[in-house]
Amino acid sequence: MPFTPFHMGPGAAIKAMTGKYFSLMVFGFAQVAMDVEPLVRILRGDSVLHGFSHTYVGALLIGTFSHVFLDSIMHSDMQPFSPFSASNGLLHIMPVGWLYLLCVLLGVSGLMIMLAAGMRNK
Numbered sequence: 001m002p003f004t005p006f007h008m009g010p011g012a013a014i015k016a017m018t019g020k021y022f023s024l025m026v027f028g029f030a031q032v033a034m035d036v037e038p039l040v041r042i043l044r045g046d047s048v049l050h051g052f053s054h055t056y057v058g059a060l061l062i063g064t065f066s067h068v069f070l071d072s073i074m075h076s077d078m079q080p081f082s083p084f085s086a087s088n089g090l091l092h093i094m095p096v097g098w099l100y101l102l103c104v105l106l107g108v109s110g111l112m113i114m115l116a117a118g119m120r121n122k
Ligand SMILES: [Zn+2]
Pocket: 001, 002, 034, 035, 038, 054, 067, 071
């Protein structure tokens, strides 16, 4: 994660920029679906929580690159370029609080743009 709902912030911004060409519902479903793996691993007590679903190869299956990118910044167990590399060069490039703030700001901005666009179309 960041906590899964925070991924909707960038999703709202993408929706605001792409309009009908981007499904926020499908995006949200994919965000939740890929965080099932860490949830199951937490329940099993695994030491590595973010596996295949949190790699760019795994993201190819459901188009969740932004999720892998954002989670790479905050989770030390992630290997986003696996199986090609075990490194995570994005880890801690910004404080986690800033990451959450960025997600919220993107979400608020995206919602405001969508709201303005909706009002203009009426
Ligand atoms: Zn995640």
